[in-house]
Amino acid sequence: MDLPTLWFLAIALLWTGYLVLEGFDFGVGMLLPTVGRDEAGRRTMINAIGPVWDGNEVWLITAIGAMFAAFPAWYAATLSGFYLPVLLIVVALVFRGVAFEYRGKIDSVVWRRRWDAAILGGSLVPAFGWGLVFANLLRGVEIGADGVVRSGLVDLLSPYALLGGLATTTLFVLHGALFLGLKTDGPVRHRARLAARTSAFAAVPVAGGFLAWTVRDQGSGAVAALLAVGLLLAAVAAAARRREGWAFAATAAAVVALAVVVFDGLHPALMRSTVSPAFDLTVANASSGPYTLGVLSVIGAVFLPLVIGYQAWSYWVFRKRVRVEAS
Amino acid sequence: MDALDLARWQFGITTIYHFLFVPLTIGLSVVVAALQTAWHRTGREEYLRATRFFGKLFLINFAMGVVTGIVQEFQFGMNWSTYSTFVGDVFGAPLALEALLAFFLESTFIGLWIFGWDKLPKRVHLATIWAAALGSNLSAYFILAANAWMRHPVGFAVDEATGRARLTDIGAVLTNPQAWSTYVHVLGASFVVAGLFVVAVSAYRLWRHRDADSTMFRTTLRAGLVTTVVAGAVVALSGDHQAKLMAQYEPMKLASAEALWRTEAPTGFSLFAVGDVEGSRNVVNVQVPYVLSFLATGSFTGEVEGIVDLQERFEEQFGPADYVPNVPVLYWAFRLMMGLGGAGIAVGVLGLWLTRRGRLPEQGWMYGVAVLALPAALAANIAGWVLTEIGRQPWTVVGELMTAASVSPGVSLGEVAFSLSVFTLLYGALAVVEARLLWRYVQAGPAHVTPTVAPGAAVPAFTY
Numbered sequence: 001m002d003l004p005t006l007w008f009l010a011i012a013l014l015w016t017g018y019l020v021l022e023g024f025d026f027g028v029g030m031l032l033p034t035v036g037r038d039e040a041g042r043r044t045m046i047n048a049i050g051p052v053w054d055g056n057e058v059w060l061i062t063a064i065g066a067m068f069a070a071f072p073a074w075y076a077a078t079l080s081g082f083y084l085p086v087l088l089i090v091v092a093l094v095f096r097g098v099a100f101e102y103r104g105k106i107d108s109v110v111w112r113r114r115w116d117a118a119i120l121g122g123s124l125v126p127a128f129g130w131g132l133v134f135a136n137l138l139r140g141v142e143i144g145a146d147g148v149v150r151s152g153l154v155d156l157l158s159p160y161a162l163l164g165g166l167a168t169t170t171l172f173v174l175h176g177a178l179f180l181g182l183k184t185d186g187p188v189r190h191r192a193r194l195a196a197r198t199s200a201f202a203a204v205p206v207a208g209g210f211l212a213w214t215v216r217d218q219g220s221g222a223v224a225a226l227l228a229v230g231l232l233l234a235a236v237a238a239a240a241r242r243r244e245g246w247a248f249a250a251t252a253a254a255v256v257a258l259a260v261v262v263f264d265g266l267h268p269a270l271m272r273s274t275v276s277p278a279f280d281l282t283v284a285n286a287s288s289g290p291y292t293l294g295v296l297s298v299i300g301a302v303f304l305p306l307v308i309g310y311q312a313w314s315y316w317v318f319r320k321r322v323r324v325e326a327s
Numbered sequence: 328m329d330a331l332d333l334a335r336w337q338f339g340i341t342t343i344y345h346f347l348f349v350p351l352t353i354g355l356s357v358v359v360a361a362l363q364t365a366w367h368r369t370g371r372e373e374y375l376r377a378t379r380f381f382g383k384l385f386l387i388n389f390a391m392g393v394v395t396g397i398v399q400e401f402q403f404g405m406n407w408s409t410y411s412t413f414v415g416d417v418f419g420a421p422l423a424l425e426a427l428l429a430f431f432l433e434s435t436f437i438g439l440w441i442f443g444w445d446k447l448p449k450r451v452h453l454a455t456i457w458a459a460a461l462g463s464n465l466s467a468y469f470i471l472a473a474n475a476w477m478r479h480p481v482g483f484a485v486d487e488a489t490g491r492a493r494l495t496d497i498g499a500v501l502t503n504p505q506a507w508s509t510y511v512h513v514l515g516a517s518f519v520v521a522g523l524f525v526v527a528v529s530a531y532r533l534w535r536h537r538d539a540d541s542t543m544f545r546t547t548l549r550a551g552l553v554t555t556v557v558a559g560a561v562v563a564l565s566g567d568h569q570a571k572l573m574a575q576y577e578p579m580k581l582a583s584a585e586a587l588w589r590t591e592a593p594t595g596f597s598l599f600a601v602g603d604v605e606g607s608r609n610v611v612n613v614q615v616p617y618v619l620s621f622l623a624t625g626s627f628t629g630e631v632e633g634i635v636d637l638q639e640r641f642e643e644q645f646g647p648a649d650y651v652p653n654v655p656v657l658y659w660a661f662r663l664m665m666g667l668g669g670a671g672i673a674v675g676v677l678g679l680w681l682t683r684r685g686r687l688p689e690q691g692w693m694y695g696v697a698v699l700a701l702p703a704a705l706a707a708n709i710a711g712w713v714l715t716e717i718g719r720q721p722w723t724v725v726g727e728l729m730t731a732a733s734v735s736p737g738v739s740l741g742e743v744a745f746s747l748s749v750f751t752l753l754y755g756a757l758a759v760v761e762a763r764l765l766w767r768y769v770q771a772g773p774a775h776v777t778p779t780v781a782p783g784a785a786v787p788a789f790t791y
Contacts, residue, residue, distance in 0.1 A: 051438035054393070058434045062426040064400055069423045072415020072491070079404025079411075080735040087746045090401050091753060094394040098757060101390035105383075105764055147412075148737040288416040289486070289493040295420055303427040311431070314439050317446055 003294065004287035007070040008270075010300060012263040014066055018059035019130070019168070020255045024248075025049040025056055027176015029096065029123025030169070032116055035180060035191045042116060044324040046100065048183045051318045053100065055311055057093070069296055073147065073286035074270040081141055081149025081271070082133050085156060089129040096122025127172045128165040131210075132156065135164025138214060138265050140272030143279045149271075160213060167210035170203035171232075171258070175251040178235065182244040185323040193239065196247070200236045207232065207254075211261055218265035228257035331734045333743040334406040337750060341398050342716070343709050344754050348392035350708055353467055353514065354521020355385040356460035358554065360453075362547075367453050373543040380773035381525065381547070387764050389437065391757065398750065406743060410723050410733035417483045417494045418473050421501070425469035433462030467517070468510050475505035477724050478715070479576040485727065492727065508572055509715075512565035516668070516711065518558030520704045523671055525551030526678065527701040528769055533687065534694035540773055545687060548697075552678040555700075559672030566665075567622065573718075574623035574631060577725065579641070580718030582634045583654045584661040585619055586612070592630035593620040597658075604654055607635050645726070652720040660713040668707035674700040 028049050036042030067075040079086050095118040103115035139160055141151040177199055180192035211225035235250035270286055273279035287293065359382050366374035400422075403411045411418075436458040443452050476482075482499030483492045494500070529548035533541060573581045581587075586600045588607045595614030602609045620629040632640075634651055641650040678697060681688045688694065719725060723733045 047442075051442040054434040054438055055431065057397075058426065058430045061397065061400060061430055062423070064404075065419065065422045065426040068400075068404065068411065068415050069419020072419065073412045075404050075415060076408035076411040076735070079401055080406070080408040080738050083405055083735075083738055083742050083746075086401060086405060087742075087749065090398055091749060093397055094753065094757075097394040097397075098390050098760075101386060102760065102764060105387065106767065146736070150737055288419065292416045292420060292494045295494070295497045296423055299420075299424060299427060307427060307431040307435075311435055314435050317439060317443060 003290055003297065004070075004283045006297065007066070007287065007293055008263075008267060008283045010296075011063060011066050011070065012259065014059055014063035015263075016256055016259040018056070018063055019259055020252050021056035021059055022053070023127075023168075023172045023255055024175045024179040024252075025053040026123040026127040027172040027174065028180060029119045029176070030127065030173050031176055031180065031192070031195055032119055032123075035177070035188060035195050037187075037191065039112070040324045041188050041191070042112075043104070044184050044186070044188045044322050045180060046103070046119075047324065048180060048322045050100065051314060052311075054097070055314065057097070066296070070288055070293060071270060071281075071283075071286045072288060074281055077143070077147065077149050077271055077281055078133070078137070081143075081151065082136065082156065084153050085129050085132055089126045089133075092122045092125035092129070094122075096126075124169065128169045131168030132161050132165035134168075134262050135161040135210070135214075137271055138164075138218065138262065140274040142275055143271065143273035143281070144275055145279060147279070147281070160217075163206070163210045163213065167207040167258075170199060170206045171251070171255065173199040174203040174232075174235070175248075175255065178239060178244065178248040178251050181239065182248045183321060185321040189321075193242075196239050197236075200232070200239075204229070204232050204236070207258065211258065214261055214265055221261035221264045224257045224260040224264065228254045228261065231257060328740075330738060330740045330743045331731060333740065333747050334734050334738075335730070337406060337743065337747045338402065339716070340747070340754070341395065341402060341750055343712060344758075345392070345395040345399055346708060346712055347705060348388050348395060349467070350513075350517035350520040350705075351388045351524055352385070352392040353463050353517040354519075354554070354558075355381065355388065355524065356456070356463045357518070358521055358525055358550070359385050360456040360460045361550075363453055363456055367449065373540075373546070376540075376773045377543055377547055380768075381528075383768055384524075384528070384765060386437075386441065387761060387768065391761055393434070395754075405746070406735055406738065407723070407733050408735035408737070410728060413491050413728050413733075414477075414724060415491075417476060417480075417492050417500065420494060420497055421469040421473040421476075425466050429462045429466035429469065431462075433459050433466065436462065464514065467513060468506075471510045471513060472501055472503060472506040474715075475503045475509050476500055477722075478719055479503060479505040479572075480724055480727055492724075505572055505576060508565060508568050512562060512569055513711075515558045515561035515565055516704075516708050519555050519562060519668070519671055519675075520701070520708060522551045522554030522556075522558055522675065523701045523704045526555060526675070527698045530694045530697035531769060532772060534691060534698075536772060538772075543773070545682070548678070549682055552675050552682065555672060555675030556679060559668075559675055562668060562672070570622045571625065577718065578632045579634065579637045579650060579652065580657065580714070581623060582632055582637055583652050583657040583718065584714060585631075586654055586658045587619070587631060587633045588635050589633040590630060590636040591633060593617050593628040594631045595619055596622065600658065602654060602658070648721065648729070650721060652717055657714055657718050660710045660717070664707050664710035664714060666707075667703040667710065671700045671704040671707060674703075 028045050032042055032045060036045045064075065099115040099118035099122060103112050136156050139158065141149050142155065143149055174196060177192050177196035181189055181196060184192065208229045211228055215222050215225045231250045231254035235247045235254065238247035238250060268283050269280045270283060271281040359378060362374055362378040362381060366378055436455045439447065440452065440455040440459060443455060447455065481503050482494060482496035484495050486493045525547055529544040529551060532544045533548065570581070585597050586602050586609055587594060588609070595616040596618035597612055597614050599611065599613045600609045601611040617627040619631055621627050623629060623631045638650050674697060681693065721729050721731065723730050
């Protein structure tokens, strides 16, 4: 395997890690008003993801940083080409990060309501936005001979892209509900179970539809797509039998399978041109030089296992269920 | 007005705003870790209370540092796609190092620290705040190495086929003299800010709330003063080194910061100048003779190049263009940086003298001065970045890529205007929120931020 391909896989791995990990904390954020019905409930939910959401988000920072380093043209074309969606995602992430830290700092109902709204919006917008962005990468955008993306916002809102956004959103809601079922106790756990059941009715058909459309367009990824749907059904079945750990593991694996379909569909292109395949950004023509990729490989090989090690440890430290008594 | 101007404004606003929080994060992480270490060593409750008190203030600030940093990472690609494509091969490696070595460490261990008070053994918990502090301090190195490369590009070659920079020597990029010298300078400045933050908060509490916590705040006041003075010495020494590097690698920046129009040897350091930029001359210029020569070259009679002569030299080298950055802005940014920074450090020295051997100043205005030293230090930091970044103009990568050629060609004026408005409004609102929160917690004092946990309660002590 050549170095650019290796780095395409590394970036796919970082994105997958991000979607699996932050996927559940986005889901928790989106469920905040419905599952966390009272203040004790919402605090339970936020404390369940409190120790880890920031570390989860760094997977995004690293994925974007790795795109910048390994495929500068891809990084530049994606962020400038999807300017407005990316802007909304970034603003949402700003609100969300501040909200977690600030909501508990003043004891006032109005104050907490505002930050709860920020957590809801801050989770919903990126969950939808990343689905939209990846669907557009698969579908292609208007790239001319100069390599500049000319698609406007309206072009990015095709039915396929919107379905992609809905797929990630519903999937993350389900993933988050199962996480809460696994990590909390008391009324929140009960309501999370109900939410998992309800959201599965949306997530399975929507994600399944998006996967089917993608497989049809790309002519590949059928096995992974079937696996993803199978895993989602398995998650629902496990949740119904109160096997919460298995249910959560199954949605995590389903997100991995979805990522496989997406990145397999993209390869060997990184960003398709709807003008002509000659203007595609590809793994071959958008990559950094072999020296840089070699340096990055050494850095990644040394430090990524270390990062995974201590992140896993932090999940282990907070393995107990979270429960907050109503005060 | 075109997209380029707005993209520059956006970069300036978001970077300056980000850098209000970063130095505090860098310095306060270590201060909080040191306070917790003191508690660990002595077992004295006042250190625990101080750790929690300053820990809360640190976290309020930390959140803003993190979220404004995300904006920076995305902004390069959004507004400066040509630049990103040109430099990614080189610039990306330090950024990847920053994420893998520093950001993961910082964010994971901050989570462990906040939520781990009653879940981790005491020593392990202490180690988590040190790991987070290490992450903060490491991240600064990598981002400054990337920034230094723009000012003094090394370890690369431009690919003839693609026209893009190609990394040839990562060691050269990471040991760039501009990188480590800037790192020492910025780290010193960050600890001055953090030191003066602790000084300002402690002084305020001693001044307005003389109560049971007076002993504790006297201790933190002294700790803050010592931090300020030691870091201040580092800032002064590294600043001198920075001036010499500037003379060597960025002579136009130095000449503009001094309003030195013609090459001179020896030349004096300007204290106050009123210039005629169009006419390339100063109307009024009060100078201390020989000093600039010494600062720039280490010799009292050394030659320092002037703006007009440099413009001619650069035109020969790079072709016709305007190579002169905004002279009045640089001239005053340089003076503000040195003046306000120096004033902050002077407050540190004076404070140490006034609080020697158990003393505390009686006069209220002295505490007022101690509180004002904090905004002065923050302003000095900002002036330093204005000098660094505006002084690099008209280049994004000196000698390689002009700012005008770096912007995203596919992004419209409307899009940049929209995002500039969004960020300006958002940042304005968040500044009010953060200031309000900090003020509230300083007012409330340490007693209120040490929650009492009922035995056996499942509520973690220090959560959101």
